[in-house]
Amino acid sequence: MQLKHWIIASLLLIAGSGTAQAQREPTPIDTLALTPPMGWNSWNQFEWEVSDSLIREIADAMVENGMRDAGYRYIIIDDYWVGGRDTKNRMFPDPVRFPEGMKALADYVHSKGLKLGIYSDAAELTCAGVTGSLGFEEIDAQTFADWGIDYLKYDYCHAPKDRTTAFTRYKKMGDALKATGKPIVYAICEWGGRSPWLWAKAAGGHLWRTTYDSRDGWRAGDDFLVGIMDIFDTQEGLERHAGPGAWNDPDLLMVGLYGKGKSSSPDERFAGCTDEEYKTHFALWCMLAAPLIVNNDLRDMSDFTRELLTNRHLIAVDQDSLGRQGYTFMRSDDLQYLRKELKDGVAICIFNRSDAPKSFVFDPVRDADILYPAEVTNAWTGKTSKKGLVRGTLPAHGCEVYVYRRKNVN
Numbered sequence: 001m002q003l004k005h006w007i008i009a010s011l012l013l014i015a016g017s018g019t020a021q022a023q024r025e026p027t028p029i030d031t032l033a034l035t036p037p038m039g040w041n042s043w044n045q046f047e048w049e050v051s052d053s054l055i056r057e058i059a060d061a062m063v064e065n066g067m068r069d070a071g072y073r074y075i076i077i078d079d080y081w082v083g084g085r086d087t088k089n090r091m092f093p094d095p096v097r098f099p100e101g102m103k104a105l106a107d108y109v110h111s112k113g114l115k116l117g118i119y120s121d122a123a124e125l126t127c128a129g130v131t132g133s134l135g136f137e138e139i140d141a142q143t144f145a146d147w148g149i150d151y152l153k154y155d156y157c158h159a160p161k162d163r164t165t166a167f168t169r170y171k172k173m174g175d176a177l178k179a180t181g182k183p184i185v186y187a188i189c190e191w192g193g194r195s196p197w198l199w200a201k202a203a204g205g206h207l208w209r210t211t212y213d214s215r216d217g218w219r220a221g222d223d224f225l226v227g228i229m230d231i232f233d234t235q236e237g238l239e240r241h242a243g244p245g246a247w248n249d250p251d252l253l254m255v256g257l258y259g260k261g262k263s264s265s266p267d268e269r270f271a272g273c274t275d276e277e278y279k280t281h282f283a284l285w286c287m288l289a290a291p292l293i294v295n296n297d298l299r300d301m302s303d304f305t306r307e308l309l310t311n312r313h314l315i316a317v318d319q320d321s322l323g324r325q326g327y328t329f330m331r332s333d334d335l336q337y338l339r340k341e342l343k344d345g346v347a348i349c350i351f352n353r354s355d356a357p358k359s360f361v362f363d364p365v366r367d368a369d370i371l372y373p374a375e376v377t378n379a380w381t382g383k384t385s386k387k388g389l390v391r392g393t394l395p396a397h398g399c400e401v402y403v404y405r406r407k408n409v410n
Helices: 003-024 043-049 051-062 103-110 137-147 163-179 228-233 275-287 303-309 312-318 364-368
Strands: 038-041 072-077 082-085 090-093 115-122 151-155 185-188 207-209 245-248 292-293 325-330 335-342 343-350 360-363 374-378 390-394 399-407
Touching: 038 115, 043 151, 051 072, 051 103, 051 343, 072 151, 072 163, 082 137, 090 103, 103 115, 115 137, 115 303, 137 163, 151 163, 163 185, 275 292, 275 303, 275 312, 275 335, 275 343, 312 399, 325 364, 335 360, 335 364, 343 360, 343 364, 343 390, 360 364
Parallel strands: 038 072, 038 292, 072 115, 115 151, 151 185, 185 207, 207 245
Antiparallel strands: 082 090, 325 335, 335 343, 343 399, 360 390, 374 399
């Protein structure tokens, strides 16, 4: 090859490499949900009572009670909001529930430093029987973007059971959301029956439900009406599918409902949990790197509920930038031990599954190979110690979470 031709070929190769590199650079949408989303959803507490005034009051409350500053950002309007389609096939909100329209509501929520989420379904109708998005994915995605929507929960009622159809329908909406150019977190809600952890990310999802809807009870032993422990036990082995921008979603937090939800409390089995059980529920979801989406009425919370939901030590575990989901690494009788790797250490949860109190002694070197010098913080009390070994007694269904953070050693 002549020198001139060799130089030209080399320049073309370099240019091509630069173009390929530019194409691989992440877009703003690719940087969404690098930690599990945190927020509030209207479903269990309010269902058909959702309205413009309610959402504004929830936004105000989220600011006033400190939840926004603790990391909660998304206010998600669930089912019942749709009024229908106009002459151009664009969705419009129910004019009674949302008389000022969604754009005005989104502007209000954004003015509070929060983000607005919305709901639709990958079929002609939603679970509540109002207008869904099947066949109108591009129009609906652009409508949501034009309104300023930041999050879409996309359900799967009235849709075929096979996995291929589910992937096709979800990917069509995922592609439509990306095409708008507006960053919108995409929550795939097909309840885990088609193993979405295997394909939902490829469909554009940032999080995907791994289970049927949670009920406000500790355990149900029912295939469809599932309690908190029924859900928790099905998360084993899913940790390898989670990471920044792609999260397993074991459904909404029941914390603070106390049996007041609608679909979450369909009979006497789901009359709510004890405060100890709600504490464990929240801690386990943080260990699972789960989205922290609450349902309760933020305008009327007990001090206990507010302090639990804003526990900075547990939120830091959930939101750790390493993005690892916790997993069970040891069991001893009724005690279950979970481990979650952190960017600068590890979180250990010791969980008492028994209906009676249980004592424990945990040695981080012997039991978890934590060999580096670390400071250990009790997530409930906030107390920090240089002693790695911990001991205590757990109440029934209770847990302790200890965060071991590496100390700088000169």
